[in-house]
Amino acid sequence: MLSKEKLQRINELAKRAKTSGLTKKEENEQNMLRKEYLQTFRASFKNHLHSVTVVDENGNDVTPDALKESKRNKDNPLH
Template sequence: MLSKEKINRINELSKRAKSTGLTKQEEKEQQTLRKEYLDTFRNSFKNQLHNVTVVDENGNDVTPDALKESKKNKNKHMH
């Protein structure tokens, strides 16, 4: 999870970019913070998906093969 301070800074830079513009240094900071935010979001989303099992109305596991494979690969890296 990204800290509240970093999220506030992202929002502050975004507002300033729309109103007065950013310096080169602030633009670089904004890009770095956005990348960190997206990386954190993607990792969190992947972790959520790895805890999902899809079951049809008959109780059969119909989890997509790509997700099953991703779960296997994750477990290999953890050991």
């Protein structure tokens, strides 16, 4: 999870970008923070997916094969 300070900074830069614009240094900072945020979000989402099992109305496990494979080998991304 990203720290509160980083999230506040992302929001501050986004607001300034819409109003007065950003310097090159601030644009670079914004891009780096966005990348870090997306990496954190994707990792969290993937971990959440690994806890999911899909079951049909008859109680049969119908979890997609790609998710089953990803659960077996957590180092590989979902396809």
